Amino acid sequence: MKTKQILLILGIYLLIITSIRLIWVTWKFPPPHPNATLGTIDLTTWDFSSNQAITLNGEWEFYTHSFYMNDDENPSSPRKSDYIHVPSNWGQTLNPAGHSPIGYGSYRLLIHIHANEKQLLGIRVPPIPTSSELYINGQLLAYSGTPGKDIDSSTARKVPYYANFYPEGETIEVVIQVANYYDYFNGGLTSPVLIGTGQAIEKNVWYSRSMQMIVCAVLLIHAFYACLLLFIGDSWTIKLLSADRQHHYLDSYR
Numbered sequence: 001m002k003t004k005q006i007l008l009i010l011g012i013y014l015l016i017i018t019s020i021r022l023i024w025v026t027w028k029f030p031p032p033h034p035n036a037t038l039g040t041i042d043l044t045t046w047d048f049s050s051n052q053a054i055t056l057n058g059e060w061e062f063y064t065h066s067f068y069m070n071d072d073e074n075p076s077s078p079r080k081s082d083y084i085h086v087p088s089n090w091g092q093t094l095n096p097a098g099h100s101p102i103g104y105g106s107y108r109l110l111i112h113i114h115a116n117e118k119q120l121l122g123i124r125v126p127p128i129p130t131s132s133e134l135y136i137n138g139q140l141l142a143y144s145g146t147p148g149k150d151i152d153s154s155t156a157r158k159v160p161y162y163a164n165f166y167p168e169g170e171t172i173e174v175v176i177q178v179a180n181y182y183d184y185f186n187g188g189l190t191s192p193v194l195i196g197t198g199q200a201i202e203k204n205v206w207y208s209r210s211m212q213m214i215v216c217a218v219l220l221i222h223a224f225y226a227c228l229l230l231f232i233g234d235s236w237t238i239k240l241l242s243a244d245r246q247h248h249y250l251d252s253y254r
Helices: 003-028 198-252
Strands: 040-042 058-064 082-086 103-112 121-125 131-136 139-144 161-165 171-180 194-197
Antiparallel strands (some): 121 194
């Protein structure tokens, strides 16, 4: 194959890959919306009926070495919280001295919505190292693994999950309790949390799973192609060696 043909095929391949990437970024990029500030986010003017999932990025309340929904030894005393930016590695906030991501804590966010918002909503939690629980308005709706205050009481599982719910009132309380005793590099909410209608969240989940299946299929095709080239290459090598030996054998009798 000539050099020009190789460069043409390579250029077409890069163009296709770049186009797919641009389409993916455009589709995944959330529309303009407010960010969380000091543990609250105002979505009273957001139109959930657009069926687009948006991120809950910004400042969340953060309770270091505390499970907000379980630590009720002194319910009358005010809870002390910091603020942490989501998404980010929680090491600096969880352990200011050594920035270690090992430990446990709770994220809390108050979402203000329109009083007439009654349709089914959903929240999608990304993979969190290495266990987490999602509470909506005080109710445990979904989890990944079992967060504990030590490694013995914690069960590690790092997978994304989501939960659907009907809003009650004008405020939604979101609490995510997290524990990490296995990942020594990252911890906490290092990827965005999404909110939208139940349909929008399920569409996001379906798209994510579809992309993973496509990537797996592409990798399998490449693996099959590589094995095929290896097999064909070995076959041609054997044929060339056999032909060369026959040639030398005939030459010896001349």
